[in-house]
Amino acid sequence: METITLKPGQEHRITLPGLGSAGYRWMVEPYDQNVVKVEEILHSRQEVTVPIAGSLQQVFRLTAVAPGHTSVSFNQRRRFEPEKKPHASYEISVAVTV
C-alpha cells in the first residue's frame, strides 16, 4: 500500500484507470474525514476528447485537513451490482502532520 505524508491544506492527486464504458466507476469507501478530504475532479465535456468506446481516467484530489492518520480505499465497481466483488481496488495510507 502506498503511503503519503501531507501537511494540512496540502493536496495530492490520484489518477486511476477508468472503465466507464463497461459500467464501472472508482468509488471511495468511508474514511476519516477529519484527517483528509477526497474529491473527484470531474471531466467537463468541453475539456476532453471522448474516445468512442473507451473510458477516461478518474482523478481524485486528496486535501489534508488536520493531523492524524487514515487510509483511503477505492473500489472499482458497478453501482448497480453492489453484491459483486470490486473489479479492482486501490488503497492509500495518508498521514497528516504539522
Add this chain to the structure above:
Amino acid sequence: MPSTLKAGDLRQLLAKANAKWTIDEKLKDTDTIPTHPTGGDLTKFVKASAVPRVDVTPFFKTVTSNPYLLQRRIDQGFLNLKDLPIELRHPIVLKESGPTPLKSNLQPMGGGGGGSAVDWRNRFGWPWLTKIKDQGGCESCWVFSAVGVVEAMVRIEHTIWSLRSEGDVHDGLGVSCAQTGGPPTAFNWMQANGVADPGCWPYEQSNLPYKPTADRDGRTVKLSGYTTLSNVDDQKAWIDNVGPLSACFTVYNDFFGYSSGVYTANPSTGVAGGHCIVIVGYDDSLQAWLVRNSWNTGWGMAGYCWFGYGQADIDNNAKYGVPGANVNPDPWTKRRAHNGSLYESGDGQLHRNFELWTLAPGNAIRHYWRDGVSLQWSVAETQGNDCYASPCVTGTTYNRNFEYVYETTSQGATGCRLHHRYFDQASGTWGDGGLFGPQEPDDVEGLAGFIQGNYNAPGNFEVVVRTGNGTLKHWWRANGPGGPMTWSQSAQFGSDIQLSAASLVQRFDDGLDVICVTPAGAMQRYFRPSAGAAWQACETFARGVSSPPVMIAGQYGATDETVMGNYELCVAVDNAIQHWWKESPENPASTWTMSATFGENVKQVLGLIQSSFGFDLEVIALLNNGTLQHYWRYSSDLSWHAGPIFGSTVS
C-alpha cells in the same frame, strides 16, 4: 500501410502452421488481403454531420422474408402486394405487440405498429432480441454493439434465434480487453470473416489467443455489408422498416445510475468516456430511443433504457444498420429447423433458397431447388443409381456442405445399406462418403434419421434407422479434430418397429429424440438422454399411420435463444397430411396435439422445415402419382396452403 500479401500466400502459410481456420473464402488466391485498422481514426466518433445522407428507400423496397415487416413496408407504400410472388400475397393486420406464441396452434397476437413507436423486444407478437449480455470488465462495447445488430437481423430476416459470439470478433481482431474501437471496425471484420457462435469461440475477458474450432467456416453468419446513417428521420425509418442500429454516445457519470424513465444527461456530473450500444426501438411520445446495453440485467430496465433524443451526443454521431438481405445464417444455427429431404440453404440473393433431394427413376437422386426471390422450383442435377428411398439431408459445419444419407438398393451379400454423399461447397462438386450401416442378415429397411450433433466440433454425425429384424440401430461418425471419420454402431433398441423416419432431433441438453411408427399404426418416440446412455421407449400417439413422419424443432415456444422450440411433425395419413406438435420437448409432461389435416392424394411427407419466411412451416409431399407438392403454413393466421405440384419420382 496497405497489405501486399495475397490470399493464396496466406492460405499456404495458415495450412503450413496447421491453423484452425482459414481466411475469407470469397477471396481468390490472387486477391490482396484486405486490412482492417483497429486504431487510429476508427477509435473516434464518426460525426453524423460528416456522413453524406443516403437514400434509405431502396432498402425498404426490398422484399423481406419477414411477413410482418413486409406488411409494414406495404402499409407505407414501399411495396405493392400485387407485385409479390403469390405465396407472399397474404395480408396481415398489424398490431403493436402481443404474447409470444408458445403453442404451435396459437395464432400470434402481434403486429408492428411502427411510425411513432417501435419496440423490437416484442414486435408483431414475437420476441426478436437475445437475452441481455454482459461485456464485463473489457472495453468491448463496440463489438457488442455491432454483433448485437447482426444477431437481431438474423432473427428478423430469417426468424430463427442465432446467438453470436462477441469473443469471435473481438479476439479475431486480435485486440486486448483494454483496447477500444468503433462499430465499423467490428462490422468490417465480420464482413470479411463472418461471426461464429459461442461454441466455436466464446467471449471471455482473459485475452487468450484466438483459436476457434476447426469448423468455424461452417458456423459463421456471413455479412455482406452495413450502412452508415446520419439523419435521425432515416434512422427511425430504418428501425421501423429494417431493424436495430448500432450507435455510440458520451457517457456522463449519471448514466450509471439510470434505472427507469427517459434518460436525460446531466453534463455537470462529468464525462466518464464513450460507449456503444444497440438502438432497438424508439417512442416519439417519450421523445426517446430504446437502448439495449451490454452491462447485464442489473443496469437500467433489465438492461434496457429509454434514452432521450439528442442526449449525450447520441444523435451527433453516425449510426450503423445492416440490411436484412446482408445476413446469411449458418447451417449450425438452423440445424433443428429442417428434416427429411428438404433444406433451406444460404444460397440465393436473399439466402433463403430451398433445396430438395428426392428419389428419381433408375434409383437416382434428383436435386430440385426453389429460388428465394421468384419462388420458382427448378431441377439442378440428377445423379447416382443406388437410391431406394428419398434421402435425409442436412447442411453441415464442414464449410456449409450439403450432406445426405439414404437407404440403398440391395448391395448383394450385404443387403440394403446406408449411403452418405456430400456436396463440397469449396469445390462445387459432389463427394462420396461411402456405404455404412447395418448389413445382412439385419440390413437396412427404413428411412434414416440423419443429423450433425453437438458432440465434438465438427459435430459427430448421428443416424437412426430401422433394420430387417424390426429394431432401430443408432450409428454415428466421429468428426472431431483428428477424428477417424469412420462410422460405428452405437446401439440397437426397440422392437416391432414398422417404419423409421427422418425424425431424429437433438435437444439443447444433448439428448436425442426419434419418432418411429409401430405395427398398430401409432407413432412412438424413443429418447436417449446422453451419450452412452440407453435409448428409452416413450409415449405413443396418433393412429392409422402407415408412412414415415418428419419431425423438426421449430421456433414456436422458443421464448428466447436458450429455450428449445416445440416439436413439429407432419405425417401422411389416409391420403392427407396431419400436423402434430409437442410443447417443450424437454418437459416430460408435454403431450402431442394434432392441429390440422390438409392436402389430398398424399402418399408420404418427404421434408419439413420452418423457413425464413416468418416462422412458416413448409412441407414437401410425395403424391400418390409420384409427383411432388409444396404446402406451407402462414404463421400470421396458421392457415395451410397448397403450393405448386412439380417434379416426379417416377419420370
